[in-house]
Amino acid sequence: MEQQKENNQVKSFKIALIGDTGVGKTSIFLKYHKNTFNGNHITTVSIDFEVKNVKYNNNNYSIKIFDTAGQERFKSMITPYFHMADGFFVVFDLTNKNSLDSVSHWIELINDKKKDSKFIILGNKDDLENNKLKDNEINDVLNKIENYNNKLFYKVSAKDGKNLTEVFNKMLELLDNKNIIEEDNKSFGLKKTGKKQKISNNKKCC
């Protein structure tokens, strides 16, 4: 049998998690990166990032994942970084209508900073059984969003990990079609995976 040729190139993408406070951005970030879940809400201040190396469809990817603060008071601090993300997960809480209503606002903020940005909408906390928004309620809101494509909405759970690998892979497919510059392993200059770093107010990132 003919063996598939190993692709040694590493493609590098920056992906940001955005959305209202408490929707579970940090929880998604930690579950995907470290396979951990913590029931506490320790609100994110500014932006954290991690680098994760992923193999998907015989390609090597290095994903720089940004976890951003959702609280209103940090918006002016995080939006200046939006221009450098290649793709966004816009997250809402499946038990919180306000967070769903905010999705269009977050997409406007992205579009202000970056034309034709790629985004996937995530309804998080799908493991919860009570007080979940009905599908028709969700569709009514999302269908009003410009350029919304219902193939780019997923229900996920940071608690049990539902759909997280799938949505990150989906994002890689979306971004890979954009023909973003490829780099080989040697010239690839990102910091080591697993080292969590915080971007403080006055430090430059990326």
Ligand code: GTP
């Ligand atoms: P900010 O940093 O303030 O913007 O919030 P965030 O979006 O990062 O929320 P965070 O990840 O801190 O989660 C908020 C709360 O929701 C925490 O108590 C989490 O444990 C809980 N939570 C997050 N994801 C899930 C999930 O998938 N299921 C359940 N049941 N709880 C979740």
Ligand code: MG
């Ligand atoms: Mg957070």
